[in-house]
Amino acid sequence: MPTAERPDLETVRQCVADVDGWMTDGQAAALYEAAAACPASGTIVEIGSFRGRSTIVLASAAPSDARIYAIDPHAGNDRGPQEIDGYVDEADDDHRAFLANLAAAGVADRVTHLRMFSNAAHDAVDGSIDVLYIDGAHRYGPARADIVSWGERVRSGGTLLIHDSFSSVGVTAAIVRELVAGSRFRYVGRSRSLAIYRADLGPGDRWSNGARQAAQFPWFARNVALKAALLCGMGRVMERTGRDAPEWPY
Ligand SMILES: C[S@@+](CC[C@H](N)C(=O)[O-])C[C@H]1O[C@@H](n2cnc3c(N)ncnc32)[C@H](O)[C@@H]1O
Known part of the structure; x- marks a missing residue:
């Protein structure tokens, strides 16, 4: 795997220290680990990039020949906590900041930005996905659609990460509907609200998998x-x- 130029986690954390967004140090570590484990020439998809804080971590840790897609319409909807609609002017700023932040981090050439809603972006991404990070619209409908329609594109053994799990009501309702009793994704754990799943759930493990997720309800x-x-x-x-x-x- 081409790793020669991979910066270490601490270097990447410092690189995003001044980039606005919602990602803790522990969550950066989870994203870094997932992207670093992506196979050579693999595919990483991020839904919801905002100003590039998580995008930079994924792109910095990924193998140098991985394909990295960042899907974000920068349209002013579902921008962040309590910013659901009407943030068009701010979203233009977000778009400019996103491009500038990726350039400053030296990863602009490695990331394909798809400036569109996630449900319209499927044709722009070929093949199966090795690492999928969902942090786009947090309402139940679109969050569930991302888990279902993008989740089914994660290859066997691939990684699914979901932000605002067991924190946002919409995202958590979507997880309960699609993953708690699901047959494909094994719950690995979480860093605060960033839940990590792997597409390797064994047929006999569904009950324990559901129980481990239910244990997050308190x-x-x-x-x-x-x-x-x-x-x-x-x-x-x-x-x-x-x-x-x-x-x-x-
Ligand atoms: C919470 S922010 C993402 C934060 C980012 N991951 C970070 O680390 O800072 C949510 C982002 O999702 C984007 N978004 C909203 N609806 C979307 C959709 N349907 N598809 C893709 N992105 C969407 C918003 O434009 C916003 O930038």
């Missing part, structure tokens, strides 16, 4: 409660009384 309940409290102004109250407000969970 953490999901905690995240929903925290979001509700933040929406009700808990953060402002805490700041007024001199305490640090908890961040929006992801």
Whole structure:
């Protein structure tokens, strides 16, 4: 596998330190590991790139001859937490920042940006997928469609990563519908809300696979409660009384 030019994880973390987005250090490590394990000439697809924070990690860790697709319409919808519609001006900025950030990280030539909605991008990606990262629209319908229609393109043994798992209500509902009792993807674990699945679930492992995902529900309940409290102004109250407000969970 061509690895000669792969920067180490710490170098990549520093490279994205000033790139806006929603990806923790632990989540960067999970993406790095998945992309580094992509076979030579393999295919990596990211749905939802925003300003390139996760894209840069995937592209930096991938084998030098991997095909890397970043799908994001930069259309102003589902931009981030509580930014569902009406962010067109900001999305133009996101698009410019995305291109500039990839160029600054030295990965612009390695990534094919598909500026379209994920459901329209299938024909632009040939063959099966080795690593699929889903972090696009977080509402139930499109999140479920991404898991189903893009997930079925992940090759046997390939990796599926889903952000905002057991945190966003829409994404979690889609996971419950498609993966908790599913027959194909084995739940490997998660880094906060970034869930890792592998397409190698054995026929006798469905119950234990469902149980391991169900064990994440208390953490999901905690995240929903925290979001509700933040929406009700808990953060402002805490700041007024001199305490640090908890961040929006992801
Ligand atoms: C939470 S952000 C992604 C964050 C990014 N992965 C990071 O690490 O910073 C969600 C992104 O999904 C994009 N998006 C929304 N709907 C989409 C869709 N149907 N297909 C692909 N991307 C979509 C938005 O434009 C936005 O940039």
